[in-house]
Amino acid sequence: MESGEAAAAPAGGRFPFPYTPYLIQERFMAALYGALEAGRVGIFESPTGTGKSLSLICGALSWLRDFQEKKQQEEARLLALEESGQEEKKKKQQLTSAEPGDPESKDTAGEPDWVTAFVQKKEERDMVDRLKEEQIRRKKREERLEKIRHNVQLKYAAKRKRSEEDETKRLLQLSKEVLSEGAGADVVEQLDHNEEELILAEYESDEEKKVVTGLEDDDDDLEEEHVTKIYYCSRTHSQLSQFVREVQKSPFGKDTRLVSLGSRQNLCVNEEVRRLGALQLINDRCMEMQKNKHEKKSDEEMEGKKRRVSRTVCPFYSYEQMQFLRDEVLVEVKDIEQLVALGRETKACPYYGSRYAIPAAQLVVLPYQMLLHEPTRNAAGIKLKDQVVIIDEAHNLIDTITCIHSAEVSGSQLCCAHSQLLQYMERYRKRLKAKNLMYIKQILYLLEQFVAVLGGNVKQNPNCQAVSQTGTVLKSINDFLFQSQIDNINLFKVQRYCEKSLISRKLFGFVERYGGPATAVKTNKENQKLAGLQNFLLTLQQGSDKEAGTPQSPPVEPENEQLRTASPLMQIEGFLSALTNANQDGRVILNRQGTVGQSSLKFLLLNPAVHFAKVVEECRAVIIAGGTMQPVADFREQLLSCAGVDPARVVEFSCGHVIPPENILPIILCSGPSNQQLEFTYQTRDLPQMMDETGRILCNLCNVVPGGVVCFFPSYEYEKQVYAHWEKTGLLTRLAAKKKIFQEPKKTNQVEQVLVEYAKCIKRCSQAGGQMTGALLLSVVGGKMSEGINFSDDLGRCVIMVGMPYPNIKSPELQEKMTWLDKTMPRAAGQAPSRVLIENLCMKAVNQSIGRAIRHQKDFASILLLDHRYARPAIFNKLPQWIRERTQVKPAFGSAFAELRKVGTFILCTATKTVSCCTHLYFPQTFTLE
Numbered sequence: 001m002e003s004g005e006a007a008a009a010p011a012g013g014r015f016p017f018p019y020t021p022y023l024i025q026e027r028f029m030a031a032l033y034g035a036l037e038a039g040r041v042g043i044f045e046s047p048t049g050t051g052k053s054l055s056l057i058c059g060a061l062s063w064l065r066d067f068q069e070k071k072q073q074e075e076a077r078l079l080a081l082e083e084s085g086q087e088e089k090k091k092k093q094q095l096t097s098a099e100p101g102d103p104e105s106k107d108t109a110g111e112p113d114w115v116t117a118f119v120q121k122k123e124e125r126d127m128v129d130r131l132k133e134e135q136i137r138r139k140k141r142e143e144r145l146e147k148i149r150h151n152v153q154l155k156y157a158a159k160r161k162r163s164e165e166d167e168t169k170r171l172l173q174l175s176k177e178v179l180s181e182g183a184g185a186d187v188v189e190q191l192d193h194n195e196e197e198l199i200l201a202e203y204e205s206d207e208e209k210k211v212v213t214g215l216e217d218d219d220d221d222l223e224e225e226h227v228t229k230i231y232y233c234s235r236t237h238s239q240l241s242q243f244v245r246e247v248q249k250s251p252f253g254k255d256t257r258l259v260s261l262g263s264r265q266n267l268c269v270n271e272e273v274r275r276l277g278a279l280q281l282i283n284d285r286c287m288e289m290q291k292n293k294h295e296k297k298s299d300e301e302m303e304g305k306k307r308r309v310s311r312t313v314c315p316f317y318s319y320e321q322m323q324f325l326r327d328e329v330l331v332e333v334k335d336i337e338q339l340v341a342l343g344r345e346t347k348a349c350p351y352y353g354s355r356y357a358i359p360a361a362q363l364v365v366l367p368y369q370m371l372l373h374e375p376t377r378n379a380a381g382i383k384l385k386d387q388v389v390i391i392d393e394a395h396n397l398i399d400t401i402t403c404i405h406s407a408e409v410s411g412s413q414l415c416c417a418h419s420q421l422l423q424y425m426e427r428y429r430k431r432l433k434a435k436n437l438m439y440i441k442q443i444l445y446l447l448e449q450f451v452a453v454l455g456g457n458v459k460q461n462p463n464c465q466a467v468s469q470t471g472t473v474l475k476s477i478n479d480f481l482f483q484s485q486i487d488n489i490n491l492f493k494v495q496r497y498c499e500k501s502l503i504s505r506k507l508f509g510f511v512e513r514y515g516g517p518a519t520a521v522k523t524n525k526e527n528q529k530l531a532g533l534q535n536f537l538l539t540l541q542q543g544s545d546k547e548a549g550t551p552q553s554p555p556v557e558p559e560n561e562q563l564r565t566a567s568p569l570m571q572i573e574g575f576l577s578a579l580t581n582a583n584q585d586g587r588v589i590l591n592r593q594g595t596v597g598q599s600s601l602k603f604l605l606l607n608p609a610v611h612f613a614k615v616v617e618e619c620r621a622v623i624i625a626g627g628t629m630q631p632v633a634d635f636r637e638q639l640l641s642c643a644g645v646d647p648a649r650v651v652e653f654s655c656g657h658v659i660p661p662e663n664i665l666p667i668i669l670c671s672g673p674s675n676q677q678l679e680f681t682y683q684t685r686d687l688p689q690m691m692d693e694t695g696r697i698l699c700n701l702c703n704v705v706p707g708g709v710v711c712f713f714p715s716y717e718y719e720k721q722v723y724a725h726w727e728k729t730g731l732l733t734r735l736a737a738k739k740k741i742f743q744e745p746k747k748t749n750q751v752e753q754v755l756v757e758y759a760k761c762i763k764r765c766s767q768a769g770g771q772m773t774g775a776l777l778l779s780v781v782g783g784k785m786s787e788g789i790n791f792s793d794d795l796g797r798c799v800i801m802v803g804m805p806y807p808n809i810k811s812p813e814l815q816e817k818m819t820w821l822d823k824t825m826p827r828a829a830g831q832a833p834s835r836v837l838i839e840n841l842c843m844k845a846v847n848q849s850i851g852r853a854i855r856h857q858k859d860f861a862s863i864l865l866l867d868h869r870y871a872r873p874a875i876f877n878k879l880p881q882w883i884r885e886r887t888q889v890k891p892a893f894g895s896a897f898a899e900l901r902k903v904g905t906f907i908l909c910t911a912t913k914t915v916s917c918c919t920h921l922y923f924p925q926t927f928t929l930e
Contacts (some may be wrong), residue, residue: 010062015250017058022653025051029059031653032623034341036063036388037447041622041645043636045654047882048790053246056390056625060230061252064362064388067228069338169879199437200501226359227385228620230277233371234392235400237266237336240365243392244335247363258333259357261366261380266336267351269343272315280570284505286351289314290535316349325353330360341888355381373404374614384618394624395844398638401608408573411454412597413568415462417507418447421569424510439497441487446576449484456596459463463597467695472812474604477579480588495577504569585610587816590780604813606820607641616645628847629654631840631878637825637833657882665900666850668876668886670868672697673893678716678866680803691722694802695731697893698776698865702738704901707774707794708762709739712781712849714805716746719778722802739776740765744785751784781805781845785852792855799853801865804875806842831874843878850883862900 014031015021030588031056035042046052102920222841234240244260247253262287264653265279273285326347334342358364358381371389391397425432425440432440452457456465476510481487498504578586585607591600615621632652638648657664672676672693684690702709713719723743726732735741742758745751754777761775774794779785782805807814818834825833831849846865853861863883869875871889879887890896 008870010066015062018054018250020057021055022051022134022658024658025055028055028653028655029062031651032056032059033063033322034062035651035653036621037067037650039621039649040651041616041640041649042624042651043428043629043632044623044625045632045880046627047655047657047854047858047880048851049854050655052625052627053243053392054250056232056392057243057247057250057252058622060232060388060390061250061256061363063230064230065252071228092653096342116595127446131630131644157702182928196508198513199431200433200503202507212888213593221444226387227362228387229364230388230390231360231364231366231371231382231384232390233366233368233395233781235368237367239393240367241335241337244365248333253333256363257357257361258335258365259329259354259361260336260339260364261354261358261364261370262351263367263370264351267340267343267354269340269350270316273314274681280504281508284502284508284570286314286506288502290317314349317342317352321348322353322356324348326356329354329357351750352633355887358382368400369404371402372611372615374611377643384615386618386620388579388621388623389619390623390625391614392625393627395626395628395848397624398608398634401611401639402605405578405581405605405608405611406603407571407578408602409450409572409575409598410494410597411451411456411462411569411595411599413571414447414451414454414601415456415458415597417568418444418451418458418570420507420511424507427510434499439494439501440503442494443503446486446489446494447572449486450601451482451596453480453590454592454596454599455599456599461597463595465905467592467594467596467599470592470594473592474816475588475590476583477581477586477588478583480590481579491576491580495573495580498569498573498576504573506571542644575601575603576928578605581605582610589812594786604816606817607824608644609639609754611718612639613643616640628844628851628880629878630847632730633828633836634840634844637683637828638821655883657854658857659854659859661886663858664854664863664883664886665861666863666865666879666883667896667899668865668868668870668887669697669893670871670889670891671893671897673700676870678803680867685714685803686716686721688725688836691725692729692731694722694866695726695729695735697864698800699731699734699738700893700897701778701798701800701864701900702735702773704897705773705798707766707797708758708777708791709774709798709800710777710779710785710791710852711800711802712779712805713802714781716744716780716783719743719780723778738772740772742775742776742777742892744779744783748784755785759795766794779849781849790855791852796861798864799850801846801850801866803867804842804869805845806838809838829874839875839878843875847880847883848877851880854893864896868901 010033012926015026015033017025021029024046028044028050030183032042032044034040035044046055100579204708232243234243240260240262244258245256247256263279264273264282268274268282268285268286273282273289276282276285325342325346326636328342328346329339339350339354340350343353364382366380366382366392370380371382371391377384419441421444425437425444448458451462455467455469456462475483478487581603585605587600587606589604591602593599629635636647636650641647673696674693676689676693678693679784680690698709698711713722723732726735732741740761741763742754745754758775758777765772765774774797777785781801806868809815818837821833821837827833828836850865852864853863870879876887888896888899890899
């Protein structure tokens with residue numbers, strides 16, 4: 001199905017492509033080109049295995065190439081007109097110099113003619129000047145990149161210069177160490193210097209800076225003008241790297257200026273910083289190192305007393321080397337791994353070097369969070385005005401935006417942060433400026449009130465404080481602020497202070513040095529003074545004390561312990577930031593459990609559109625793409641409509657699959673072998689007869705389906721319950737006689753091992769023959785294997801969906817979201833928005849799971865949906881189009897099984913020239929075609 005305007009085509013009529021594209025790829029690229037040209041918001045669906053990435057690359061970059069050519073032609077035309085206009089003006093002045101006009105004549109607006117002419121000419125001159133400057137900049141950039149591309153000597157010269165600088169620094173450091181040893185640096189002075197690193201610098205708010213300087217706080221390095229570009233984002237770094245490799249293989253691979261962006265965790269090449277592990281710690285340490293680099297001290301003695309300079313100033317943050325890295329990035333397409341390798345080679349920071357490449361880049365590849373989170377977007381120097389954004393793998397876009405802007409903190413974290421911050425303030429009270437003390441006291445008060453709302457006291461161990469009234473309560477933001485008695489505090493200023501002062505980083509350094517068990521071995525007097533803090537933090541970490549009557553937790557590794565004790569304030573900052581949302585757009589969830597430590601505060605974002613609105617407002621065009629986008633109503637209503645997007649601006653495109661129709665057999669099965677109706681509701685799915693019927697269906701299928709069978713259950717609990725029932729009744733033994741059974745693990749680190757064993761078993765059975773025909777994988781919807789895992793070829797010859805995986809309607813978060821939708825959204829086709837939400841969440845999960853099977857043009861599989869409710873029109877229409885148009889509804893198991901045997905026989909014939917033709921349910925006969 002395609003909707004919207006007629007598709008467009010690039011200059012020359014054909015899209016550059018590495019091979020002859022499928023017809024659906026040509027249609028996809030044409031529709032994409034048209035959407036970009038018209039400045040639309042597009043929802044594009046192209047099933048996995050249809051070459052979606054290449055279609056996006058070739059379609060979007062074809063448009064960008066044509067757009068830039070048109071722009072340059074228009075610039076040339078305007079400049080030519082300006083030059084011819086100057087000549088005409090001279091001739092006219094010569095002709096009219098003898099016949100002066102009335103100096104007081106006026107135009108229709110009441111202004112004298114000469115004033116109107118002057119203003120018009122000034123605007124024309126300004127525009128021409130801008131065009132000339134842009135041409136000069138473009139020419140310089142192209143010349144510089146061309147020189148780097150072809151002049152290898154420049155690279156060698158840069159490497160030689162870097163090695164000379166490294167040697168100079170090394171010798172200088174050695175001389176400083178010798179001098180410091182000879183001078184016999186005083187231990188107390190060294191201690192004081194180390195203490196200096198932990199003390200907050202004097203803080204000025206943005207308003208004060210503007211009053212003093214009259215300037216905004218902008219980064220001059222990022223002021224280079226941004227060319228028209230495409231921002232491509234996806235979920236994971238591995239998906240982005242795969243996309244970059246596709247660009248490298250495409251016809252645009254050698255001529256496109258591409259830059260890959262990532263987090264410091266992925267791009268940092270400073271091993272000392274990387275060892276911190278946690279993303280927030282890496283971010284704070286990096287920012288502090290920059291700050292230290294820019295704060296040049298005039299006192300030469302202090303400079304001489306510095307110890308371990310590499311710990312406070314990053315050697316990779318060199319502007320000259322980052323400029324060199326920027327040019328190297330723009331010259332040749334590189335993925336994240338290649339960028340990091342280049343950073344190590346050039347001794348330049350890939351994180352900042354890649355940011356410097358953004359203005360001149362034509363294609364910027366980045367993860368979701370960096371584009372969808374406005375503070376992160378601004379910090380990276382990303383400017384969306386009049387640019388193109390493509391969001392791939394966007395089926396979970398709404399959930400992603402919601403998660404990015406939600407936050408949760410536990411009672412233990414609140415108490416721990418309060419204790420740390422209080423000890424920090426008491427230690428450095430005389431050395432902190434008044435404004436720092438004021439904000440620290442405000443943060444301490446906020447923490448006290450948050451714990452009080454949970455029913456506790458910050459002065460007591462949270463794990464020993466029992467909560468009198470347990471349960472979950474939801475509050476609006478304003479109600480929560482009033483109940484907490486913090487409505488008189490400006491949270492925007494507190495949030496800004498936390499961000500600018502790096503207080504969480506200072507606090508981490510403080511606890512790292514004095515507060516954790518890992519540092520207890522230090523014996524200096526300063527550490528002994530902080531024994532109280534250390535002991536209190538230790539009680540927080542170990543849980544309840546003797547009064548609680550529970551055993552203490554075993555000791556953990558020192559590094560992990562430090563991260564655990566040092567990071568609560570960082571997470572609390574996220575919660576404070578969330579509280580600055582508009583009252584109607586979110587809710588605060590008070591989750592009171594057995595103790596204050598187990599209780600938590602959570603901010604739930606209800607309206608993700610508020611954070612997506614600026615993206616669609618600023619961008620020229622936005623493309624939301626994915627392999628499975630159905631049902632699209634959520635995107636239209638919850639995201640685009642609420643973000644203020646005109647419905648006329650939205651265009652949808654959905655294409656079919658490249659596989660032949662006979663290569664897939666989707667069946668909705670309404671009853672099982674014993675005519676038991678299949679309806680897996682919460683009330684009926686636990687019945688023994690329902691679990692028995694599911695087992696009988698699997699037994700029959702495993703007898704005739706070769707290779708791998710993947711069976712999805714609605715939850716881990718139900719899968720475990722069914723497995724135990726089959727084990728008890730003997731059905732599991734019958735299943736295991738035909739296929740080895742694997743279960744999806746809950747732990748992420750065990751998934752790969754299970755998949756490897758599953759694949760090995762299938763391969764072994766296909767080669768050896770015999771009674772065992774492959775493997776059966778019992779998986780879970782929404783689990784580790786329902787998304788991102790490819791069950792191609794023999795790994796997934798049949799995918800089974802047991803029941804309908806509706807979300808837990810008793811969840812307080814879901815109930816609040818449903819209430820909010822019913823209040824803010826119109827009814828759709830007579831259905832309440834909350835009901836539509838529940839169905840859409842269910843079908844999105846189903847579509848993601850069943851899409852695991854067909855992964856390329858020659859693949860084939862059957863799909864069984866075990867529940868008669870799938871046949872209802874409202875549900876049926878939410879299946880992907882390419883599956884929906886081939887789906888058969890089978891009231892009885894016999895006709896469905898006959899269809900599976902018939903189609904399976906044909907597919908197996910065409911694939912292997914050998915068929916397994918069943919004349920009886922359990923007695924297959926094998927023969928070879930002539």
